[in-house]
Amino acid sequence: MTAVGRRRAGNRGGGPLGGEGRWALLFLAPTLIGLAILSAGPILATVAISLTEWDLLTAPKLVGLDNFVELASDDRFLKALRNTAFYTATSVPLGMLISLFIALALNQTIRGIAWIRTAYFLPVVTSTIAVALVWQWIYAADSGLLNEFLGVFGIGPQKWLSNPTLAMPSIVAMSVWQGLGTDVIIFLAGLQAIPMDLLDAASVDGAGRWARFRNVVLPLLTPSIFFTGVLSLIGAFQVFDQIFVLQRPRPTDATITIVYFIYENGFKFFKMGYATAASWVLFVIVAVFTAIYFRSQNRWVHYQ
Amino acid sequence: MSTAAAAARPAIERSPWPARARRIRRGVLIGLLIAGGILMMVPFLWMISTSLKTRAEVFATPPVFLPAHPRWENYADMWSALPFGAFFVNSVKLAVLNTVGQLVSCSMAAFAFSALRFRFRGPLFGLLLVTLIIPFQVVLVPNFILYRLLPHPFSTSGNWIGTQEPLWVGAFLGGAFGTFLLRQFFLTIPRELGDAARVDGANPWQIYRHIYLPLARPALATLAIFTFMWSWNDFINPIIYLRDVQSFTLTAGLSLFQGQYVGKWPLLMAGALVSVIPMIVLFVLAQRHFVRGIALTGIKG
Numbered sequence: 363m364t365a366v367g368r369r370r371a372g373n374r375g376g377g378p379l380g381g382e383g384r385w386a387l388l389f390l391a392p393t394l395i396g397l398a399i400l401s402a403g404p405i406l407a408t409v410a411i412s413l414t415e416w417d418l419l420t421a422p423k424l425v426g427l428d429n430f431v432e433l434a435s436d437d438r439f440l441k442a443l444r445n446t447a448f449y450t451a452t453s454v455p456l457g458m459l460i461s462l463f464i465a466l467a468l469n470q471t472i473r474g475i476a477w478i479r480t481a482y483f484l485p486v487v488t489s490t491i492a493v494a495l496v497w498q499w500i501y502a503a504d505s506g507l508l509n510e511f512l513g514v515f516g517i518g519p520q521k522w523l524s525n526p527t528l529a530m531p532s533i534v535a536m537s538v539w540q541g542l543g544t545d546v547i548i549f550l551a552g553l554q555a556i557p558m559d560l561l562d563a564a565s566v567d568g569a570g571r572w573a574r575f576r577n578v579v580l581p582l583l584t585p586s587i588f589f590t591g592v593l594s595l596i597g598a599f600q601v602f603d604q605i606f607v608l609q610r611p612r613p614t615d616a617t618i619t620i621v622y623f624i625y626e627n628g629f630k631f632f633k634m635g636y637a638t639a640a641s642w643v644l645f646v647i648v649a650v651f652t653a654i655y656f657r658s659q660n661r662w663v664h665y666q
Numbered sequence: 667m668s669t670a671a672a673a674a675r676p677a678i679e680r681s682p683w684p685a686r687a688r689r690i691r692r693g694v695l696i697g698l699l700i701a702g703g704i705l706m707m708v709p710f711l712w713m714i715s716t717s718l719k720t721r722a723e724v725f726a727t728p729p730v731f732l733p734a735h736p737r738w739e740n741y742a743d744m745w746s747a748l749p750f751g752a753f754f755v756n757s758v759k760l761a762v763l764n765t766v767g768q769l770v771s772c773s774m775a776a777f778a779f780s781a782l783r784f785r786f787r788g789p790l791f792g793l794l795l796v797t798l799i800i801p802f803q804v805v806l807v808p809n810f811i812l813y814r815l816l817p818h819p820f821s822t823s824g825n826w827i828g829t830q831e832p833l834w835v836g837a838f839l840g841g842a843f844g845t846f847l848l849r850q851f852f853l854t855i856p857r858e859l860g861d862a863a864r865v866d867g868a869n870p871w872q873i874y875r876h877i878y879l880p881l882a883r884p885a886l887a888t889l890a891i892f893t894f895m896w897s898w899n900d901f902i903n904p905i906i907y908l909r910d911v912q913s914f915t916l917t918a919g920l921s922l923f924q925g926q927y928v929g930k931w932p933l934l935m936a937g938a939l940v941s942v943i944p945m946i947v948l949f950v951l952a953q954r955h956f957v958r959g960i961a962l963t964g965i966k967g
Contacts, residue, residue, distance in 0.1 A: 385870040389778035392771035396839025404808035481703035489899035492938040547960040
């Protein structure tokens with residue numbers, strides 16, 4: 363249908379894009395300008411900028427691949443890569459696993475369930491800056507809620523945010539707390555789309571609770587799991603706000619992330635070429651991981 | 667009839683034990699859910715509680731959960747410590763502009779991608795989808811450079827840096843998420859509706875304006891809420907572009923506040939609470955749209 367439709371549309375030739383091209387151009391004008399100057403265009407521009415040394419005050423100086431060579435031996439950048447990898451590898455699976463449990467538990471009709479659900483969703487809609495402020499207070503070494511709570515069990519006060527071993531896990535814990543709601547919503551929608559007769563049929567065949575979950579629910583939920591995986595993965599590589607608030611005035615090598623590295627070099631040190639080179643690395647990492655992840659779906663995602 | 671029902675649920679009819687076990691399991695589950703829900707709320711409750719404490723209560727051991735005499739003055743002190751009124755107005759203004767911009771530009775693009783036939787439709791939509799997975803931080807530097815090159819008649823820098831314009835003008839130039847979300851919805855509108863109007867002499871703009879937009883109200887509401895939320899909670903863009911404190915948003919203002927009032931937890935918590943309340947109210951009022959948005963883009967992705 364589309365092939366025939368498209369050919370006919372092309373023959374009609376109403377404008378530069380063929381068919382209803384003139385109208386399409388009108389409707390797409392804002393988007394095309396946006397693509398050109400704010401997203402696709404700038405991505406091409408980053409190629410050029412990353413090959414320069416540019417402080418914005420003097421003219422850019424072409425330095426070839428020097429920025430990338432420098433990144434490869436910049437200890438802070440390597441730490442940023444390692445920390446971002448740690449953050450992603452812990453927060454993504456942890457968040458998805460916990461949300462799956464919550465969604466399974468929430469997937470039932472009980473009076474007042476809407477209120478319980480709201481409690482799980484609230485952190486999603488509130489700004490990371492505001493909630494990170496209260497987490498900074500919860501994690502405070504002096505009189506912080508967490509230390510006071512652990513003190514009851516005889517555990518001494520910890521420096522949750524300044525101890526290099528504890529800082530990143532503490533940030534991960536806060537982020538998992540904040541992100542749960544999104545995954546829960548997607549899993550709930552996926553669970554509610556599972557046909558009841560499939561579950562009933564499995565019961566009649568003698569499948570127990572676990573067997574039903576393992577052989578019916580889980581396979582049907584894989585599209586939702588796949589989707590939350592994409593969202594969480596892309597989001598995790600971009601972690602910035604919580605680092606900014608919880609690691610003031612400046613993250614140490616134990617907590618700096620790629621986006622903070624870009625921010626710091628671009629907007630604190632005004633090393634535009636260097637910051638852009640780092641964003642290229644971020645782009646390539648996200649692209650590679652997303653591609654691998656999309657490739658993997660044939661092996662484990664079941665579409666109905 | 668009754669025998670059929672009994673046959674369908676033999677386990678329940680045969681003995682009271684599985685039924686009771688199920689009830690107990692359900693009770694435990696609900697208990698865990700409520701406990702988990704309360705645990706999720708602890709940071710918010712602690713925010714409220716701290717915002718009403720005296721200095722002595724903040725550092726008391728064991729911690730005070732309910733301040734003896736709620737110190738409402740903390741809110742007045744917070745409000746006058748920095749121009750929070752201006753922050754609030756700026757956040758509202760930017761959120762509204764971003765929402766309007768996204769609704770207009772994304773719905774137009776979504777209409778073209780779902781109801782019009784033209785060459786390059788597929789590749790163009792593909793290009794837009796690619797930008798959906800590209801982290802916007804990748805274009806942070808080039809966008810900053812672009813806005814620095816654009817002349818601005820009223821700014822002290824002469825360009826767009828230091829003005830609020832970079833924080834909303836882009837919203838009028840489309841967006842991958844909004845276009846994708848609305849296109850998914852537009853595709854469910856029967857083509858015959860548009861075709862019939864076309865036969866009656868309506869042009870695409872009239873079809874968009876009088877058929878597609880009214881029918882897409884739920885999807886538009888979803889996009890509006892998401893855009894409002896993103897704009898309200900955005901942090902990295904305000905701290906990069908804004909210079910004058912009077913032009914700060916609540917997130918940028920809170921960050922400034924954090925730097926100036928280190929350890930003054932009651933004031934900081936009061937500020938944090940004031941900045942999250944509008945989103946919480948919006949969420950409770952529009953929960954339906956919010957949940958549908960995530961589910962819609964998730965399931966049809």
